[in-house]
Amino acid sequence: MRTRPLKVALLGCGVVGSEVARIMTTHAGDLAARIGAPVELAGVAVRRPDKVREGIDPALVTTDATALVKRGDLDIVVEVIGGIEPARTLITTALEHGASVVSANKALLAQDGAALHAAAEKHGRDLYYEAAVAGAIPLIRPLRESLAGDKVNRVLGIVNGTTNFILDKMDTTGAGYQEALDEATALGYAEADPTADVEGFDAAAKAAILAGIAFHTRVRLDDVHREGMTEVTAGDFASAREMGCTIKLLAICERAEDGASVTARVHPAMIPLSHPLASVRGAYNAVFVESDAAGQLMFYGPGAGGAPTASAVLGDLVAVGRNRLSGATGPGESAYAALPVSPMGEVVTRYHISLDVADKPGVLAQVATVFAEHGVSIDTVRQQGKDGEASLVVVTHRASDAALGGTVEALRKLDTVRGVASIMRVEGE
Numbered sequence: 001m002r003t004r005p006l007k008v009a010l011l012g013c014g015v016v017g018s019e020v021a022r023i024m025t026t027h028a029g030d031l032a033a034r035i036g037a038p039v040e041l042a043g044v045a046v047r048r049p050d051k052v053r054e055g056i057d058p059a060l061v062t063t064d065a066t067a068l069v070k071r072g073d074l075d076i077v078v079e080v081i082g083g084i085e086p087a088r089t090l091i092t093t094a095l096e097h098g099a100s101v102v103s104a105n106k107a108l109l110a111q112d113g114a115a116l117h118a119a120a121e122k123h124g125r126d127l128y129y130e131a132a133v134a135g136a137i138p139l140i141r142p143l144r145e146s147l148a149g150d151k152v153n154r155v156l157g158i159v160n161g162t163t164n165f166i167l168d169k170m171d172t173t174g175a176g177y178q179e180a181l182d183e184a185t186a187l188g189y190a191e192a193d194p195t196a197d198v199e200g201f202d203a204a205a206k207a208a209i210l211a212g213i214a215f216h217t218r219v220r221l222d223d224v225h226r227e228g229m230t231e232v233t234a235g236d237f238a239s240a241r242e243m244g245c246t247i248k249l250l251a252i253c254e255r256a257e258d259g260a261s262v263t264a265r266v267h268p269a270m271i272p273l274s275h276p277l278a279s280v281r282g283a284y285n286a287v288f289v290e291s292d293a294a295g296q297l298m299f300y301g302p303g304a305g306g307a308p309t310a311s312a313v314l315g316d317l318v319a320v321g322r323n324r325l326s327g328a329t330g331p332g333e334s335a336y337a338a339l340p341v342s343p344m345g346e347v348v349t350r351y352h353i354s355l356d357v358a359d360k361p362g363v364l365a366q367v368a369t370v371f372a373e374h375g376v377s378i379d380t381v382r383q384q385g386k387d388g389e390a391s392l393v394v395v396t397h398r399a400s401d402a403a404l405g406g407t408v409e410a411l412r413k414l415d416t417v418r419g420v421a422s423i424m425r426v427e428g429e
């Protein structure tokens, strides 16, 4: 084993960074044996230098992250600050000054992954980010390396623990959205401002990263269709149960049937209770991958939290450390397929639509005609009448999102349709 240590700088020492530092110390011997050289914490950049940080030598702490990454003697920079800036500039500067980078920053990678990969390649350094998607769950490496000989057709996942916790609460207790969110906040599963989670931004960033790797194509955050889950009601769960389904916020990355394009989207969807993703409870994450040769694979585990996320960061640290010692670099960006990313209108799936209609003869026929006129074939219809009003639940066969959108627009114009109570996609069948 080499005695000269690999120098590691930590940018950020919060929920994830403090756990990375702790495990680097407590597992120092094992990490050294696995890498082939000891790792030394060479500096820790934070915002508040006076905060007490257990196990961290105060002499290593600095607020000048830029000076730290410019030192020139660093082997690996671990970026766990989060957000776009200063993380982006710090990562780029670290690469320019000869360090390889390990990051957990999904927002940055989804927005600027291509430029960061290009910088890593230009300087002959590694950029690893296993922790950026689904915390502890190995996903990036399996997609990038283990499945590199296969053809991935679909990635379907629960990649946000906060929203899964809320939806699971609504499902199991009958609670409404706000009540379930309040409980998630009280238990620390939701942040004070839950927008990034409940509006699907966090999941969309992860979908962009997963789609890019799975399909060897650049997929940016802007390419991902995103709908949040704040409109999901207890009534939607009741409808889902009647269909033998539950509701999950899903990230769905798909190759079109003809293989010529891909799509990436995040939205709430009904999935059958028999689907493995239906049994993912609480704040857990799971990702279901379908590929030509391997068939169906599922990756399951804690998608967040300090120690679980640090586990993924340290896995990258070991891999990057080994590369450093052998003078090699690991796989970089693979975007050779360069498939076009299709808009949401071209996505084909099934739909569950709840309509409030007048309870009189001919309404059903009128509604069915609108579906037929837009080329959307109906699978089942259920009608319940009460006091001259009725609710009509239509489940369609597979249709394009554009065709469904046209159908709904036309339905809203019918005198006999009082309102469209809910529209939900049905996935995983």
Ligand SMILES: NC(=O)c1ccc[n+]([C@@H]2O[C@H](COP(=O)([O-])OP(=O)(O)OC[C@H]3O[C@@H](n4cnc5c(N)ncnc54)[C@H](OP(=O)(O)O)[C@@H]3O)[C@@H](O)[C@H]2O)c1
Residues within 6 Å of the ligand: 011, 012, 013, 014, 015, 016, 017, 045, 046, 047, 048, 049, 051, 063, 065, 079, 080, 081, 082, 083, 086, 104, 105, 106, 107, 131, 132, 135, 303, 304, 305, 306, 309
């Ligand atoms: N938390 C999770 O469960 C989780 C899971 C997966 C991925 N991630 C990702 O991991 C990253 C870090 O998340 P986190 O939860 O650990 O965040 P956090 O607890 O808010 O920690 C952020 C750290 O960055 C430091 N920092 C902020 N601005 C800085 C600046 N301008 N210069 C230097 N240091 C700065 C903070 O310093 P102070 O300590 O002085 O405030 C803090 O130590 C994010 O990209 C996040 O998306 C987190």
